[in-house]
Amino acid sequence: MHTRYHNGLRGPRSGAGTSGLGTYVVCAAVFCALVACSPGMARAAAGLGEPTSEEIAWMRRLLVEIRANHDKLPVSVVNTINSLTKTVSWKFRCPRGARFKEIEMQVSTNHVHWDLSRLRQRRAVGGYAWRMELNALAGQAKVVADNWIMLDTEHLALQERMAKATGEPSVSEQTLYHELLHGEILLLAMATPEWQRKACDKQLDLEHLDAQHHMIDPAVNKYVERRTTELADVAVDADSH
Ligand SMILES: [Zn+2]
DSSP states (O other), X not given: OEEOOOSSSXXXXXXXXXXXXXEEEXXXXXXXXXXOXXXXXXXXXTTOOOOOHHHHHHHHHHHHHHHHTGGGOSSOOHHHHHHHHSOEEXXXXXXXXXXXXXXXXXXXXXXXXXXXXXXXXXXEEEEEEEOEEEEEETTEEEEEEEEEEEXXXXXXXXXXXXXXXXXXXXXXXXXXXXXXHHHHHHHHHHTSHHHHHHHHTTOOOXXXXXXXXXXXXXXXXXXXXXXXXXXXXXXXXXHHO
């Protein structure tokens, strides 16, 4: 979850990290486990609505920005981006003596309508939830993660208007980058032998959600720093012509 940035509307908060745009508070990522099913059914089961056309347009725009600035991302989020349009799946073999012989993984991320009531952090402007289930039959197991992501686009629009009014650079895609990292960091962990060994013994290790933002905050801050430097350079170039 990504909290609202300071933009003159809100006072300082504790537990904060800094970025080119100001300070934002740490927040807890959301986790809930539900029965895995098709994306449409999963949204309905979770009580989450379809994103509005405006939310979809924002998501597209922010994804374009992230893709265009991929070289500035300290941690790539390519797998989570892929999971927005298709089910990302892979298999791994389990060590001898483990509970399962093999595990098949399936991860997808659904863009859902913004609903602050689904998040623990009341001032959040984004959310990402892992919803994972393990099904086992004989020695085979399947882990299905049917995740969701949401963004408060009204707040993002307000923030952009304020940045424009003050002439500050605006890096709106940092909110999306933050949420995608909640997906990517666990996906990266899932590729490690340690994570896979535990899963082979029916333990889904969720420590790598980075709920405390130990990895996410520095990565987002670094990205914002690189982008604002670039935007400032572009502004200087434009002035000099
Ligand atoms: Zn977060």
